[in-house]
Amino acid sequence: METINYQNFRIEAENICVDYNGKVALYDANLRLQPGQICGLVGMNGAGKTTFFNALTGFVNISKGKIRINGESVRSAQKDQTIAYVPQNEGIDSQFPISVWDVVMMGRYGSMNIFRCPRESDVQAVKDAIERVDLTDHLSTPIGNLSGGQRKRTFLARAIAQRASILLLDEPFSGVDIRTEKLISELFIQFKNAGKTILLSTHDMIHVREFCDLVLLINKTVVAYGETSEVFTPENITTTFGGISPDFLFGPES
Protein backbone atom coordinates (compact mmCIF):
# COMPACT_ATOMS: atom_id res chain seq x y z
CA MET A 1 0.00 0.00 0.00
CA GLU A 2 1.29 3.43 -0.91
CA THR A 3 2.16 5.83 1.85
CA ILE A 4 -0.63 8.22 2.56
CA ASN A 5 0.29 11.86 2.74
CA TYR A 6 -1.92 14.82 3.38
CA GLN A 7 -2.07 15.94 -0.24
CA ASN A 8 -3.30 12.56 -1.41
CA PHE A 9 -6.73 12.93 0.10
CA ARG A 10 -9.53 14.17 -2.07
CA ILE A 11 -11.75 14.65 0.96
CA GLU A 12 -10.52 15.11 4.48
CA ALA A 13 -13.06 15.92 7.16
CA GLU A 14 -11.74 16.17 10.69
CA ASN A 15 -14.02 16.24 13.73
CA ILE A 16 -16.66 18.26 11.97
CA CYS A 17 -19.78 19.46 13.77
CA VAL A 18 -22.86 21.05 12.27
CA ASP A 19 -25.72 22.55 14.21
CA TYR A 20 -28.83 24.35 13.11
CA ASN A 21 -29.70 27.07 15.63
CA GLY A 22 -28.27 25.06 18.49
CA LYS A 23 -29.73 21.73 17.37
CA VAL A 24 -26.88 19.34 16.69
CA ALA A 25 -27.20 17.56 13.34
CA LEU A 26 -23.72 16.06 13.16
CA TYR A 27 -20.79 15.93 15.58
CA ASP A 28 -17.18 14.74 15.62
CA ALA A 29 -17.46 13.23 12.15
CA ASN A 30 -14.32 12.16 10.31
CA LEU A 31 -13.82 11.03 6.74
CA ARG A 32 -10.80 10.55 4.51
CA LEU A 33 -11.16 9.57 0.89
CA GLN A 34 -8.54 9.11 -1.80
CA PRO A 35 -8.83 9.36 -5.59
CA GLY A 36 -10.66 6.44 -7.14
CA GLN A 37 -12.47 5.44 -3.98
CA ILE A 38 -16.19 4.90 -3.76
CA CYS A 39 -17.65 5.31 -0.30
CA GLY A 40 -21.18 4.56 0.83
CA LEU A 41 -22.82 6.81 3.38
CA VAL A 42 -25.34 4.80 5.36
CA GLY A 43 -27.68 5.90 8.11
CA MET A 44 -31.30 6.40 9.06
CA ASN A 45 -33.37 9.37 7.96
CA GLY A 46 -32.22 12.31 10.02
CA ALA A 47 -28.88 10.66 10.83
CA GLY A 48 -27.04 13.53 9.17
CA LYS A 49 -26.34 12.21 5.66
CA THR A 50 -27.61 15.29 3.87
CA THR A 51 -25.96 17.49 6.49
CA PHE A 52 -22.66 15.76 5.78
CA PHE A 53 -23.07 16.52 2.07
CA ASN A 54 -24.05 20.09 2.84
CA ALA A 55 -20.94 20.57 4.95
CA LEU A 56 -18.67 19.22 2.21
CA THR A 57 -20.20 21.47 -0.45
CA GLY A 58 -20.19 24.47 1.86
CA PHE A 59 -23.98 24.79 1.74
CA VAL A 60 -23.96 24.87 5.54
CA ASN A 61 -21.12 26.09 7.73
CA ILE A 62 -19.45 23.74 10.14
CA SER A 63 -19.33 24.96 13.73
CA LYS A 64 -16.24 22.94 14.60
CA GLY A 65 -13.59 20.87 12.84
CA LYS A 66 -11.84 21.17 9.53
CA ILE A 67 -12.64 20.20 5.94
CA ARG A 68 -10.00 19.96 3.23
CA ILE A 69 -10.88 19.23 -0.37
CA ASN A 70 -7.83 18.22 -2.41
CA GLY A 71 -5.81 19.81 0.38
CA GLU A 72 -7.58 23.14 0.05
CA SER A 73 -10.48 24.95 1.68
CA VAL A 74 -14.11 24.34 0.77
CA ARG A 75 -14.24 27.88 -0.62
CA SER A 76 -11.49 27.24 -3.13
CA ALA A 77 -13.02 23.87 -3.99
CA GLN A 78 -16.19 25.76 -4.93
CA LYS A 79 -14.20 28.15 -7.11
CA ASP A 80 -12.44 25.23 -8.83
CA GLN A 81 -15.70 23.30 -9.44
CA THR A 82 -14.13 20.38 -7.59
CA ILE A 83 -17.33 18.96 -6.14
CA ALA A 84 -20.47 18.01 -8.00
CA TYR A 85 -23.67 17.33 -6.11
CA VAL A 86 -26.33 15.06 -7.58
CA PRO A 87 -29.54 15.67 -5.66
CA GLN A 88 -32.24 13.23 -4.67
CA ASN A 89 -35.15 13.23 -7.12
CA GLU A 90 -37.35 14.54 -4.31
CA GLY A 91 -34.89 17.36 -3.69
CA ILE A 92 -35.70 19.23 -6.89
CA ASP A 93 -38.76 20.93 -8.30
CA SER A 94 -39.62 18.67 -11.23
CA GLN A 95 -42.23 21.17 -12.46
CA PHE A 96 -39.62 23.89 -13.00
CA PRO A 97 -39.81 25.05 -16.62
CA ILE A 98 -36.37 23.93 -17.70
CA SER A 99 -35.05 21.50 -20.31
CA VAL A 100 -32.50 18.70 -20.02
CA TRP A 101 -30.01 20.80 -21.99
CA ASP A 102 -30.38 23.79 -19.66
CA VAL A 103 -29.97 21.69 -16.51
CA VAL A 104 -26.80 20.09 -17.83
CA MET A 105 -25.50 23.49 -18.95
CA MET A 106 -25.79 24.60 -15.31
CA GLY A 107 -22.88 22.29 -14.64
CA ARG A 108 -20.76 24.72 -16.65
CA TYR A 109 -21.98 27.96 -15.00
CA GLY A 110 -19.22 28.10 -12.43
CA SER A 111 -16.54 28.40 -15.10
CA MET A 112 -18.39 30.81 -17.39
CA ASN A 113 -18.36 34.61 -17.45
CA ILE A 114 -20.90 36.63 -15.47
CA PHE A 115 -23.57 36.49 -18.21
CA ARG A 116 -23.16 32.70 -18.40
CA CYS A 117 -22.75 32.71 -22.17
CA PRO A 118 -21.82 29.18 -23.27
CA ARG A 119 -18.57 28.91 -25.20
CA GLU A 120 -17.92 26.27 -27.84
CA SER A 121 -16.19 24.13 -25.21
CA ASP A 122 -19.19 24.38 -22.87
CA VAL A 123 -21.58 23.29 -25.61
CA GLN A 124 -19.31 20.35 -26.40
CA ALA A 125 -19.02 19.34 -22.73
CA VAL A 126 -22.82 19.41 -22.36
CA LYS A 127 -23.31 17.38 -25.55
CA ASP A 128 -20.80 14.77 -24.45
CA ALA A 129 -22.26 14.53 -20.96
CA ILE A 130 -25.80 14.05 -22.28
CA GLU A 131 -24.55 11.39 -24.66
CA ARG A 132 -22.87 9.51 -21.82
CA VAL A 133 -26.13 9.24 -19.90
CA ASP A 134 -28.00 8.29 -23.06
CA LEU A 135 -30.40 11.24 -23.17
CA THR A 136 -29.49 12.63 -26.60
CA ASP A 137 -33.08 12.11 -27.74
CA HIS A 138 -34.34 14.34 -24.93
CA LEU A 139 -32.19 17.46 -25.29
CA SER A 140 -35.07 19.92 -25.19
CA THR A 141 -37.50 17.86 -23.10
CA PRO A 142 -38.70 19.72 -19.99
CA ILE A 143 -37.57 17.83 -16.90
CA GLY A 144 -41.20 17.53 -15.82
CA ASN A 145 -41.82 15.17 -18.74
CA LEU A 146 -38.98 12.79 -17.85
CA SER A 147 -39.21 9.56 -15.89
CA GLY A 148 -37.52 9.35 -12.49
CA GLY A 149 -34.58 7.50 -14.01
CA GLN A 150 -34.17 9.96 -16.86
CA ARG A 151 -34.25 12.86 -14.41
CA LYS A 152 -31.57 11.20 -12.30
CA ARG A 153 -29.44 10.77 -15.44
CA THR A 154 -29.94 14.45 -16.29
CA PHE A 155 -28.37 15.48 -12.98
CA LEU A 156 -25.59 12.93 -13.42
CA ALA A 157 -24.89 14.53 -16.80
CA ARG A 158 -24.69 17.91 -15.07
CA ALA A 159 -22.03 16.49 -12.74
CA ILE A 160 -20.15 15.03 -15.72
CA ALA A 161 -20.32 18.34 -17.61
CA GLN A 162 -18.94 20.08 -14.55
CA ARG A 163 -15.81 17.86 -14.79
CA ALA A 164 -15.69 17.59 -11.02
CA SER A 165 -13.20 15.27 -9.36
CA ILE A 166 -15.51 14.54 -6.43
CA LEU A 167 -19.10 13.41 -6.82
CA LEU A 168 -21.62 13.48 -4.00
CA LEU A 169 -24.74 11.50 -4.80
CA ASP A 170 -27.84 11.59 -2.62
CA GLU A 171 -29.73 8.30 -3.00
CA PRO A 172 -28.61 7.71 -6.61
CA PHE A 173 -30.56 4.46 -6.91
CA SER A 174 -33.88 5.42 -5.37
CA GLY A 175 -36.79 5.50 -7.76
CA VAL A 176 -34.86 4.60 -10.90
CA ASP A 177 -35.52 1.94 -13.53
CA ILE A 178 -33.26 -1.06 -14.23
CA ARG A 179 -31.74 0.58 -17.30
CA THR A 180 -30.73 3.68 -15.34
CA GLU A 181 -29.37 1.56 -12.51
CA LYS A 182 -27.18 -0.33 -14.98
CA LEU A 183 -26.02 2.90 -16.61
CA ILE A 184 -25.16 4.44 -13.25
CA SER A 185 -23.13 1.41 -12.23
CA GLU A 186 -21.20 1.53 -15.51
CA LEU A 187 -20.53 5.22 -14.96
CA PHE A 188 -19.26 4.48 -11.46
CA ILE A 189 -16.62 2.16 -12.89
CA GLN A 190 -15.61 4.80 -15.44
CA PHE A 191 -15.42 7.48 -12.73
CA LYS A 192 -13.34 5.21 -10.53
CA ASN A 193 -10.92 4.44 -13.34
CA ALA A 194 -10.65 8.16 -14.07
CA GLY A 195 -9.57 8.72 -10.47
CA LYS A 196 -12.73 10.47 -9.34
CA THR A 197 -13.90 10.07 -5.77
CA ILE A 198 -17.51 9.19 -5.07
CA LEU A 199 -19.50 9.53 -1.88
CA LEU A 200 -23.03 8.20 -2.15
CA SER A 201 -25.82 7.90 0.36
CA THR A 202 -28.12 4.93 0.09
CA HIS A 203 -30.75 2.95 1.93
CA ASP A 204 -30.07 -0.14 -0.11
CA MET A 205 -27.62 -2.52 1.57
CA ILE A 206 -27.10 -4.55 -1.60
CA HIS A 207 -25.80 -1.51 -3.47
CA VAL A 208 -23.27 -0.86 -0.71
CA ARG A 209 -21.84 -4.37 -1.09
CA GLU A 210 -21.84 -4.10 -4.86
CA PHE A 211 -20.25 -0.68 -5.43
CA CYS A 212 -18.60 0.68 -2.34
CA ASP A 213 -14.95 0.11 -1.43
CA LEU A 214 -15.53 1.89 1.82
CA VAL A 215 -18.51 2.52 3.99
CA LEU A 216 -19.29 5.25 6.48
CA LEU A 217 -22.03 4.36 8.94
CA ILE A 218 -23.45 7.40 10.68
CA ASN A 219 -25.99 8.23 13.32
CA LYS A 220 -25.36 11.91 14.13
CA THR A 221 -21.71 10.89 14.38
CA VAL A 222 -19.58 8.16 12.84
CA VAL A 223 -20.63 4.72 14.05
CA ALA A 224 -18.07 2.89 11.94
CA TYR A 225 -15.83 3.65 8.99
CA GLY A 226 -13.58 1.46 6.86
CA GLU A 227 -13.40 -1.17 4.15
CA THR A 228 -16.86 -2.44 3.32
CA SER A 229 -15.87 -6.07 3.90
CA GLU A 230 -14.65 -5.29 7.41
CA VAL A 231 -17.01 -2.63 8.63
CA PHE A 232 -20.31 -3.51 7.01
CA THR A 233 -21.19 -6.10 9.61
CA PRO A 234 -24.61 -6.94 11.01
CA GLU A 235 -23.56 -5.63 14.44
CA ASN A 236 -22.47 -2.23 13.09
CA ILE A 237 -25.56 -1.92 10.97
CA THR A 238 -27.77 -2.74 13.92
CA THR A 239 -26.06 -0.02 15.94
CA THR A 240 -26.45 2.46 13.07
CA PHE A 241 -30.13 1.81 12.69
CA GLY A 242 -30.84 2.07 16.39
CA GLY A 243 -31.19 -1.60 17.20
CA ILE A 244 -33.14 -2.87 14.22
CA SER A 245 -31.93 -6.34 13.35
CA PRO A 246 -30.02 -6.67 10.07
CA ASP A 247 -32.18 -9.69 9.20
CA PHE A 248 -35.02 -7.29 8.85
CA LEU A 249 -32.96 -5.03 6.59
CA PHE A 250 -31.22 -7.64 4.44
CA GLY A 251 -33.44 -10.65 4.48
CA PRO A 252 -32.45 -13.80 6.42
CA GLU A 253 -29.57 -15.00 4.18
CA SER A 254 -27.11 -12.42 5.47
Next chain:
Amino acid sequence: MELCSFLTLDSFITDPLTHDFMRKALLMSSLVAAVCGFLSSYLTLKGWALMGDAVSHSVMPGVVVAYALGLPFSLGAFIFGVGSVALIGFIKQKSRVKEDTVIGLVFTGFFALGIVLVSKIKSNIDLHSILFGSPLGISLSDVKQTIFISLLVVILLSIFRKDLMLYCFDPRHAKTVGINVFFLHYLLLTCLSLAAVVGLQSVGIILVVAMLITPGATAYLLTDKFDNMTVISVLSAIISSLIGIYVSFWFDLETGGSIVLAQTFIFLFAFLFAPRYGIFKLKKLFAGYK
Protein backbone atom coordinates in the same frame (compact mmCIF):
# COMPACT_ATOMS: atom_id res chain seq x y z
CA MET B 1 -73.85 49.79 -22.47
CA GLU B 2 -75.24 52.60 -24.66
CA LEU B 3 -71.78 54.11 -24.33
CA CYS B 4 -70.35 51.27 -26.40
CA SER B 5 -73.02 51.32 -29.05
CA PHE B 6 -71.93 54.61 -30.55
CA LEU B 7 -68.21 54.03 -30.05
CA THR B 8 -66.21 52.40 -32.76
CA LEU B 9 -63.25 50.28 -31.69
CA ASP B 10 -61.02 52.87 -33.27
CA SER B 11 -62.22 55.75 -31.15
CA PHE B 12 -62.34 53.47 -28.11
CA ILE B 13 -58.58 53.25 -28.41
CA THR B 14 -57.63 56.65 -29.82
CA ASP B 15 -59.93 58.99 -27.87
CA PRO B 16 -58.17 58.55 -24.51
CA LEU B 17 -54.85 59.16 -26.21
CA THR B 18 -55.80 62.78 -26.81
CA HIS B 19 -55.44 63.36 -23.06
CA ASP B 20 -51.94 63.99 -21.83
CA PHE B 21 -52.55 62.26 -18.47
CA MET B 22 -53.82 59.15 -20.25
CA ARG B 23 -50.77 58.88 -22.49
CA LYS B 24 -48.57 59.20 -19.44
CA ALA B 25 -50.62 56.67 -17.48
CA LEU B 26 -50.53 54.14 -20.31
CA LEU B 27 -46.78 54.48 -20.78
CA MET B 28 -45.89 54.42 -17.11
CA SER B 29 -48.20 51.54 -16.28
CA SER B 30 -46.84 49.49 -19.17
CA LEU B 31 -43.31 50.09 -17.95
CA VAL B 32 -44.22 49.16 -14.38
CA ALA B 33 -46.10 46.10 -15.61
CA ALA B 34 -43.10 44.99 -17.65
CA VAL B 35 -40.79 45.28 -14.62
CA CYS B 36 -43.18 43.46 -12.30
CA GLY B 37 -43.91 40.84 -14.96
CA PHE B 38 -40.20 40.16 -15.47
CA LEU B 39 -39.68 39.68 -11.74
CA SER B 40 -42.88 37.70 -11.45
CA SER B 41 -41.37 34.64 -13.18
CA TYR B 42 -38.73 34.37 -10.50
CA LEU B 43 -41.06 34.98 -7.57
CA THR B 44 -43.61 32.37 -8.62
CA LEU B 45 -40.93 29.75 -9.27
CA LYS B 46 -39.14 30.54 -6.02
CA GLY B 47 -42.44 30.36 -4.11
CA TRP B 48 -42.11 33.89 -2.82
CA ALA B 49 -45.71 35.04 -3.27
CA LEU B 50 -46.17 35.61 0.44
CA MET B 51 -42.79 37.33 0.60
CA GLY B 52 -43.94 39.64 -2.20
CA ASP B 53 -47.07 40.44 -0.22
CA ALA B 54 -44.99 41.12 2.89
CA VAL B 55 -42.47 43.38 1.21
CA SER B 56 -45.07 45.36 -0.71
CA HIS B 57 -47.07 46.09 2.45
CA SER B 58 -43.99 46.82 4.53
CA VAL B 59 -42.84 49.65 2.28
CA MET B 60 -45.79 51.74 3.49
CA PRO B 61 -44.11 53.46 6.49
CA GLY B 62 -41.03 54.01 4.35
CA VAL B 63 -43.06 55.89 1.76
CA VAL B 64 -44.70 58.04 4.43
CA VAL B 65 -41.47 58.89 6.26
CA ALA B 66 -39.68 59.68 2.99
CA TYR B 67 -42.50 62.03 1.96
CA ALA B 68 -42.41 63.75 5.34
CA LEU B 69 -38.64 64.24 5.14
CA GLY B 70 -38.73 65.31 1.52
CA LEU B 71 -36.65 62.34 0.37
CA PRO B 72 -37.36 60.26 -2.72
CA PHE B 73 -40.07 57.88 -1.56
CA SER B 74 -38.34 54.99 -3.29
CA LEU B 75 -35.47 55.29 -0.81
CA GLY B 76 -37.75 54.98 2.21
CA ALA B 77 -39.67 52.16 0.62
CA PHE B 78 -36.50 50.30 -0.21
CA ILE B 79 -35.14 50.54 3.35
CA PHE B 80 -38.37 49.31 4.89
CA GLY B 81 -38.87 46.62 2.25
CA VAL B 82 -35.47 45.04 2.83
CA GLY B 83 -35.70 45.77 6.55
CA SER B 84 -38.94 43.82 6.87
CA VAL B 85 -37.34 40.78 5.26
CA ALA B 86 -34.33 41.00 7.56
CA LEU B 87 -36.67 41.24 10.54
CA ILE B 88 -38.70 38.24 9.33
CA GLY B 89 -35.49 36.22 9.05
CA PHE B 90 -34.32 37.34 12.49
CA ILE B 91 -37.59 36.54 14.30
CA LYS B 92 -37.87 33.19 12.53
CA GLN B 93 -34.38 32.23 13.62
CA LYS B 94 -34.71 33.39 17.21
CA SER B 95 -38.18 32.09 18.02
CA ARG B 96 -40.23 28.94 17.60
CA VAL B 97 -42.95 30.73 15.62
CA LYS B 98 -43.50 29.29 12.13
CA GLU B 99 -42.36 31.26 9.09
CA ASP B 100 -45.73 32.10 7.54
CA THR B 101 -46.93 33.39 10.91
CA VAL B 102 -43.82 35.55 11.25
CA ILE B 103 -44.29 36.95 7.76
CA GLY B 104 -47.92 37.74 8.48
CA LEU B 105 -47.27 39.51 11.74
CA VAL B 106 -44.27 41.51 10.55
CA PHE B 107 -45.86 42.92 7.41
CA THR B 108 -49.15 43.79 9.08
CA GLY B 109 -47.16 45.51 11.83
CA PHE B 110 -45.26 47.60 9.30
CA PHE B 111 -48.43 48.35 7.38
CA ALA B 112 -50.22 49.48 10.51
CA LEU B 113 -47.27 51.69 11.39
CA GLY B 114 -47.57 53.27 7.96
CA ILE B 115 -51.28 54.01 8.43
CA VAL B 116 -50.70 55.48 11.89
CA LEU B 117 -47.87 57.65 10.56
CA VAL B 118 -50.08 58.98 7.76
CA SER B 119 -52.68 60.10 10.28
CA LYS B 120 -50.06 61.67 12.55
CA ILE B 121 -47.82 63.39 10.02
CA LYS B 122 -50.02 66.13 8.64
CA SER B 123 -48.83 66.51 5.11
CA ASN B 124 -50.13 66.35 1.61
CA ILE B 125 -49.86 62.57 1.48
CA ASP B 126 -52.90 61.12 -0.14
CA LEU B 127 -53.58 57.86 1.68
CA HIS B 128 -55.99 56.78 -1.01
CA SER B 129 -53.41 57.04 -3.78
CA ILE B 130 -50.86 55.06 -1.77
CA LEU B 131 -53.33 52.33 -0.98
CA PHE B 132 -55.03 52.09 -4.35
CA GLY B 133 -52.58 53.66 -6.78
CA SER B 134 -53.03 56.71 -8.98
CA PRO B 135 -51.63 56.04 -12.42
CA LEU B 136 -53.77 58.86 -13.84
CA GLY B 137 -52.37 61.47 -11.47
CA ILE B 138 -48.68 60.68 -11.69
CA SER B 139 -46.36 63.70 -11.29
CA LEU B 140 -43.30 64.51 -13.37
CA SER B 141 -40.82 63.73 -10.57
CA ASP B 142 -42.61 60.42 -10.04
CA VAL B 143 -42.24 59.70 -13.75
CA LYS B 144 -38.50 60.24 -13.61
CA GLN B 145 -38.15 58.12 -10.51
CA THR B 146 -40.26 55.33 -11.98
CA ILE B 147 -38.24 55.25 -15.18
CA PHE B 148 -34.96 55.21 -13.26
CA ILE B 149 -36.00 52.41 -10.90
CA SER B 150 -37.56 50.37 -13.68
CA LEU B 151 -34.45 50.54 -15.81
CA LEU B 152 -32.30 49.63 -12.82
CA VAL B 153 -34.38 46.54 -12.04
CA VAL B 154 -34.53 45.45 -15.68
CA ILE B 155 -30.75 45.81 -16.05
CA LEU B 156 -30.05 43.89 -12.83
CA LEU B 157 -32.46 41.11 -13.74
CA SER B 158 -31.05 40.90 -17.27
CA ILE B 159 -27.45 40.63 -16.11
CA PHE B 160 -28.19 37.97 -13.50
CA ARG B 161 -31.02 36.28 -15.40
CA LYS B 162 -29.40 32.86 -15.55
CA ASP B 163 -27.90 32.97 -12.08
CA LEU B 164 -31.27 33.87 -10.60
CA MET B 165 -32.88 31.03 -12.50
CA LEU B 166 -30.28 28.65 -11.08
CA TYR B 167 -30.79 30.15 -7.63
CA CYS B 168 -34.54 29.51 -7.83
CA PHE B 169 -34.09 26.03 -9.27
CA ASP B 170 -31.19 24.55 -7.30
CA PRO B 171 -29.44 26.87 -4.82
CA ARG B 172 -27.38 23.96 -3.51
CA HIS B 173 -25.76 23.42 -6.88
CA ALA B 174 -25.21 27.17 -7.24
CA LYS B 175 -23.37 27.21 -3.93
CA THR B 176 -21.37 24.08 -4.80
CA VAL B 177 -19.95 25.65 -7.96
CA GLY B 178 -18.98 28.85 -6.18
CA ILE B 179 -21.85 31.13 -7.20
CA ASN B 180 -22.64 33.72 -4.52
CA VAL B 181 -26.05 32.58 -3.32
CA PHE B 182 -26.17 35.16 -0.55
CA PHE B 183 -25.76 37.92 -3.12
CA LEU B 184 -28.45 36.48 -5.38
CA HIS B 185 -30.87 36.18 -2.45
CA TYR B 186 -30.51 39.84 -1.59
CA LEU B 187 -30.46 40.85 -5.24
CA LEU B 188 -33.86 39.24 -5.70
CA LEU B 189 -35.13 40.91 -2.51
CA THR B 190 -33.80 44.28 -3.64
CA CYS B 191 -35.51 43.94 -7.00
CA LEU B 192 -38.69 42.88 -5.19
CA SER B 193 -38.65 46.00 -2.99
CA LEU B 194 -37.94 48.27 -5.95
CA ALA B 195 -40.64 46.65 -8.07
CA ALA B 196 -43.11 47.02 -5.21
CA VAL B 197 -42.27 50.73 -5.09
CA VAL B 198 -42.95 51.34 -8.77
CA GLY B 199 -45.90 48.95 -8.75
CA LEU B 200 -47.68 50.78 -5.99
CA GLN B 201 -48.04 53.84 -8.23
CA SER B 202 -50.05 51.81 -10.69
CA VAL B 203 -52.23 49.68 -8.49
CA GLY B 204 -51.42 50.75 -4.92
CA ILE B 205 -49.85 48.96 -2.00
CA ILE B 206 -52.74 46.60 -1.37
CA LEU B 207 -52.83 45.15 -4.86
CA VAL B 208 -49.19 45.42 -5.92
CA VAL B 209 -48.59 41.81 -4.94
CA ALA B 210 -50.92 40.83 -7.79
CA MET B 211 -48.58 42.56 -10.25
CA LEU B 212 -45.76 40.47 -8.79
CA ILE B 213 -47.36 37.04 -8.89
CA THR B 214 -50.30 36.83 -11.31
CA PRO B 215 -48.38 37.33 -14.60
CA GLY B 216 -45.83 34.70 -13.56
CA ALA B 217 -48.53 32.25 -12.56
CA THR B 218 -50.31 32.77 -15.89
CA ALA B 219 -47.10 32.22 -17.84
CA TYR B 220 -46.26 29.13 -15.77
CA LEU B 221 -49.45 27.49 -17.04
CA LEU B 222 -48.60 28.26 -20.65
CA THR B 223 -45.03 27.10 -21.17
CA ASP B 224 -42.30 24.70 -20.10
CA LYS B 225 -39.44 27.00 -21.09
CA PHE B 226 -38.11 29.59 -18.70
CA ASP B 227 -37.33 32.21 -21.34
CA ASN B 228 -40.81 31.89 -22.84
CA MET B 229 -42.26 32.16 -19.37
CA THR B 230 -40.55 35.51 -18.85
CA VAL B 231 -41.76 36.83 -22.20
CA ILE B 232 -45.35 35.67 -21.65
CA SER B 233 -45.33 37.05 -18.13
CA VAL B 234 -44.16 40.49 -19.30
CA LEU B 235 -46.63 40.57 -22.20
CA SER B 236 -49.61 39.51 -20.12
CA ALA B 237 -48.72 42.15 -17.52
CA ILE B 238 -48.49 44.91 -20.13
CA ILE B 239 -51.72 43.86 -21.86
CA SER B 240 -53.56 43.77 -18.53
CA SER B 241 -52.35 47.27 -17.72
CA LEU B 242 -53.54 48.64 -21.03
CA ILE B 243 -56.91 46.89 -20.77
CA GLY B 244 -57.30 48.01 -17.16
CA ILE B 245 -56.60 51.65 -17.90
CA TYR B 246 -58.88 51.78 -20.96
CA VAL B 247 -61.71 50.06 -19.13
CA SER B 248 -61.34 52.35 -16.14
CA PHE B 249 -61.35 55.39 -18.43
CA TRP B 250 -64.49 54.46 -20.32
CA PHE B 251 -66.50 53.03 -17.47
CA ASP B 252 -65.16 55.31 -14.74
CA LEU B 253 -63.77 52.51 -12.57
CA GLU B 254 -60.90 52.42 -10.07
CA THR B 255 -57.80 52.06 -12.26
CA GLY B 256 -55.65 49.87 -9.99
CA GLY B 257 -58.47 47.44 -9.41
CA SER B 258 -59.23 47.27 -13.13
CA ILE B 259 -55.62 46.44 -14.00
CA VAL B 260 -55.46 43.63 -11.47
CA LEU B 261 -58.87 42.30 -12.51
CA ALA B 262 -57.67 42.16 -16.10
CA GLN B 263 -54.67 40.13 -14.93
CA THR B 264 -56.94 37.81 -12.99
CA PHE B 265 -59.15 37.23 -16.04
CA ILE B 266 -56.11 36.41 -18.18
CA PHE B 267 -55.00 33.96 -15.52
CA LEU B 268 -58.44 32.35 -15.43
CA PHE B 269 -58.37 32.01 -19.20
CA ALA B 270 -55.00 30.24 -19.00
CA PHE B 271 -56.25 28.13 -16.11
CA LEU B 272 -59.17 26.91 -18.20
CA PHE B 273 -57.70 26.70 -21.68
CA ALA B 274 -53.89 26.38 -21.44
CA PRO B 275 -52.75 23.84 -24.07
CA ARG B 276 -51.08 21.45 -21.65
CA TYR B 277 -51.96 22.49 -18.13
CA GLY B 278 -55.42 24.00 -18.56
CA ILE B 279 -58.54 22.26 -17.34
CA PHE B 280 -59.94 21.89 -20.85
CA LYS B 281 -56.58 21.53 -22.64
CA LEU B 282 -57.11 23.40 -25.92
CA LYS B 283 -54.52 21.17 -27.58
CA LYS B 284 -56.84 18.21 -27.30
CA LEU B 285 -59.73 20.16 -28.80
CA PHE B 286 -57.62 21.03 -31.82
CA ALA B 287 -56.03 17.61 -32.12
CA GLY B 288 -58.63 16.56 -34.64
CA TYR B 289 -57.36 19.04 -37.23
CA LYS B 290 -53.95 17.46 -37.56
